[in-house]
Amino acid sequence: MVRGCWGFKMSSQQLKTYYYAALKYPCPPNLNIWWNMGSMLFLVLGLQIVTGLFLSVNYTNDEVMAVDSVNFIMRDVNYGWAVRSIHMGGASLFFALIYMHIGRGVYYGGYMKNRHLWYSGVTLYLLSMAVGFLGYVLPWGVMSYWGLTVITNMVTVVPGGARVLEWFQGGYVITTLTLKRVFVLHFLLPFVILGVSLVHVLLLHEKGSSNPLGLDLSSFSIPFHPYYTSKDLVGFVFGLGALVALAFTFPKLTADPLQWQIVDKVKTPAVIKPEWYFLYAYAILRSIPHKVGGIILMFFSIFSMALLPMLSSRSKTQSMVICPIAELVFCVWVANFMFLTVVGAQEPAGVWIMAGQIGTFIHLFCVAAMPLTSVAWEALLFSAQE
Ligand code: HEM
Numbered sequence: 001m002v003r004g005c006w007g008f009k010m011s012s013q014q015l016k017t018y019y020y021a022a023l024k025y026p027c028p029p030n031l032n033i034w035w036n037m038g039s040m041l042f043l044v045l046g047l048q049i050v051t052g053l054f055l056s057v058n059y060t061n062d063e064v065m066a067v068d069s070v071n072f073i074m075r076d077v078n079y080g081w082a083v084r085s086i087h088m089g090g091a092s093l094f095f096a097l098i099y100m101h102i103g104r105g106v107y108y109g110g111y112m113k114n115r116h117l118w119y120s121g122v123t124l125y126l127l128s129m130a131v132g133f134l135g136y137v138l139p140w141g142v143m144s145y146w147g148l149t150v151i152t153n154m155v156t157v158v159p160g161g162a163r164v165l166e167w168f169q170g171g172y173v174i175t176t177l178t179l180k181r182v183f184v185l186h187f188l189l190p191f192v193i194l195g196v197s198l199v200h201v202l203l204l205h206e207k208g209s210s211n212p213l214g215l216d217l218s219s220f221s222i223p224f225h226p227y228y229t230s231k232d233l234v235g236f237v238f239g240l241g242a243l244v245a246l247a248f249t250f251p252k253l254t255a256d257p258l259q260w261q262i263v264d265k266v267k268t269p270a271v272i273k274p275e276w277y278f279l280y281a282y283a284i285l286r287s288i289p290h291k292v293g294g295i296i297l298m299f300f301s302i303f304s305m306a307l308l309p310m311l312s313s314r315s316k317t318q319s320m321v322i323c324p325i326a327e328l329v330f331c332v333w334v335a336n337f338m339f340l341t342v343v344g345a346q347e348p349a350g351v352w353i354m355a356g357q358i359g360t361f362i363h364l365f366c367v368a369a370m371p372l373t374s375v376a377w378e379a380l381l382f383s384a385q386e
Helices: 012-022 033-056 066-075 080-107 115-137 142-157 161-169 176-207 224-249 276-286 291-311 324-344 351-385
Strands: none
Touching: 033 080, 033 176, 033 224, 066 080, 080 115, 080 224, 080 276, 080 324, 115 142, 115 176, 115 276, 115 291, 142 161, 142 291, 161 176, 276 291, 276 324, 276 351, 291 351, 324 351
């Protein structure tokens, strides 16, 4: 019997099994830079939790005092400005990494190898969206208040939603009670994300990593340590470099200027918009001039990711590298995501309305076309071979 690192006892055989699973996890030898994003997400998640804890000890979740407490953090707390800038920049980096991580999964067909892993990823994305949105509310700037108004009002479209909204708000309107609830959820959910991320990695270890060629390389693997621990460390250096550059050189690059104005509950701003990482979804929400229709379309666009494993269930290979048509559709999908991000930041009037509708159509078309063209191309290749 040996004593494990936290004092619990285990047999040397068990220890070997854990050591093998964690460090000697067999990996394909050809994983490229896009396989660095997962470990970097863990790094940024850890940083967000630590900086968030430091911010929480000085933040006040009260309608009247929230803005002052944020100013206190920026001006009086030792290195408070640094901690807050890292937390703000970290949120942007986290979503940039998540989008690259999802893009990798779509391009190299990671969703085909292990469906449960993919579904756990979709859950992580939804939880991260909730945390990102709730965090935006806390500084209690103009966008915080009006953003919260727009998003929480969405629940009124489901039967009984008005009661749920009243319960969440702590009354008929948004008040200090609502801000307190937002803060509690923003504090708690990152720990839920951490737990689900661990399940995510356990699921990854169940069937192993896919690889850029999309082929079964299980008979030709290399241990995670030292090959990918060293590669992940290089990713950490670049990730931290990007975060420091963003947080200390352009701390307000991604924030809306209106966030520096105190809430005026009677004056609705001309354009209400979320942070850049939600703009694509916001553009889809506004593409239909009908409240319920827009909400359904937005949720469907997000959940459509979960349909990918079903649409490609007949596929034999995983990666798009063997399918030029799917590759082309993938490029259109990525470019359209950026286009929708631009559209989401505009006032919904004139040409931007139609732009949003076209972008929404292209998004949904690509999500369906990517797996289907892969399957069709593959069938063509196999039939030519026979
Ligand atoms: C908090 C957010 C997340 C964390 C911390 C995280 C972490 C990780 C880690 C460490 C890996 C292994 C290394 C790698 O392949 O990059 C991984 C793999 C994977 N993740 Fe995530 N992930 C997150 C979100 C997501 C999301 C949103 C999706 C998709 C919807 C997703 C889908 C996948 C897939 C399919 C793999 C397996 C890749 C392969 O087959 O090799 N993950 N994740």
